[in-house]
Structures are given as structure tokens and as C-alpha cells.
């Protein structure tokens with residue numbers, strides 16, 4: 001059975017959950033779970049293009065995660081910085097193009113700086129789009145879009161009648177990306193936790209009990225294979241889809 005998608009490259013979004021529980025269940029500090037989680041990020045990023053994935057959006061830190069204990073937050077920021085510093089050359093050599101969604105200005109200056117550098121260095125790359133969701137919250141993203149649209153209306157650059165789905169989508173952080181085709185959440189929880197609420201309207205959802213530090217390339221392959229067995233109907237009937245009617 002092939003695991004390659006038949007159409008356009010996939011956009012896969014992942015809620016990388018379960019690092020803390022993975023560590024705690026082994027009697028280890030939570031940060032060790034996050035460290036092992038970074039190893040999986042490296043592995044999944046490497047495996048993605050071979051599975052026909054063109055874009056990968058990783059939920060690495062939510063707007064609500066700022067409410068965690070300060071030591072955990074700082075530990076996560078440190079891991080992020082080291083990951084980018086260590087992997088930059090490799091990612092660049094592999095044509096990976098890095099982008100970020102979320103409130104970057106809330107991140108510590110040195111982390112924001114490494115991110116800006118990574119985005120700049122890789123901006124002309126043509127391989128996998130690696131989109132990191134950092135200090136990201138979907139409700140804030142939508143509020144921000146509404147505010148920007150309102151401002152444009154007040155400044156008479158936009159008339160309210162012209163506001164449609166495309167206009168709203170063009171004001172979201174994800175304006176350069178297609179909507180995800182597949183959402184994976186590891187760690188067993190079956191919720192979205194404020195992730196891409198607008199963009200996931202017709203995304204296929206895949207929940208696995210495996211904790212993120214154990215989500216190896218073969219698990220990603222399974223998820224893509226599962227996706228390839230599904231029929232996406234977008235409101236139409238199954239017969240319409242099979243008949244190839246648009």
C-alpha cells in the first residue's frame with residue numbers, strides 16, 4: 001500500500017502533546033520530556049518530505065502556555081533557541097523554509113533574534129515549509145485580524161461589504177499557507193487547545209495516545225496512510241467525489 005498522497009503536497013499540522021507525562025511516568029523532570037520531544041521534531045522534519053508533506057505546522061508553545069511555572073517556560077525557550085542554533089545549517093542545506101505564527105514579540109529577545117535569523121536565512125528555500133506556532137493562540141489571531149480589518153475600514157482602505165472569507169484569511173498569521181489537510185495530536189487528548197480554529201474547518205483529525213517523545217517517523221507514516229484512506233467530501237456527496245465532479 002502506498003503512503004504517498006495522490007494530489008498536492010500535504011500540509012500537516014501537529015499538536016505535539018505529552019512531553020510532561022512521558023517524563024513524569026518515568027520519574028523524570030518535565031524538561032527531560034521536552035528535550036526528548038526536540039529529538040522527535042528533528043526526526044519528523046527529516047521524514048516529512050519523503051511522505052509527500054510540503055508544509056508542516058508545529059504547535060510548540062501556546063499563548064496559554066505562558067501560565068506554566070516560570071522554570072518550565074524558560075526551559076522551553078532555551079530548548080527552542082538551542083534547537084534552531086544547532087539545526088540551522090542542516091535545515092538550510094535541506095532547503096527547509098522556516099516561518100513562525102504567533103506573537104513573536106512576547107518571546108525573549110534572544111529567542112526572537114534567532115528566529116528572525118532563521119527565517120531570513122531560509123527565506124528563498126524551496127523545500128519543506130516548516131511553520132512554528134510559538135506564543136500562538138487562535139482566538140487572539142482572529143481578534144487581531146478583526147482589529148486590522150476594522151482599522152482598514154476606518155481608514156477607508158476597505159469597505160465592510162468587501163469583507164469575505166478570503167479577506168479574513170488574508171489577515172491571519174497563516175496567510176501564506178494553505179489550510180492544513182491533516183491535524184495530528186499526540187498525547188491522547190482530543191481537543192484543539194486554541195490551535196488554528198479557522199484554518200481547521202475541513203481538516204482531517206487524527207488523535208493518537210502516543211506521547212510526543214515517542215512519535216517516531218513510522219508513526220507519521222501511519223498517520224499519512226490513514227489520511228490517504230479517507231474521503232474528504234467538503235459538504236458534497238460521496239458519489240460526487242468519486243465521479244470527480246467539482
Ligand code: IPE
Nearest residue numbers: 016017018019020021022060
Ligand atoms: C507539549 O507537552 C509541549 C508543550 C505544551 C510546550 P506538555 O508539556 O503539554 O506535556 P503534558 O501534556 O503535560 O504531558
Ligand code: IPE
Nearest residue numbers: 015016017059060061062193
Ligand atoms: C497544546 O498543549 C499546546 C502545545 C502542544 C504547544 P497543552 O498541553 O498546552 O494543551 P492543554 O492545556 O492540555 O489543552
Ligand code: MG
Nearest residue numbers: 017018019187
Ligand atoms: Mg499538554
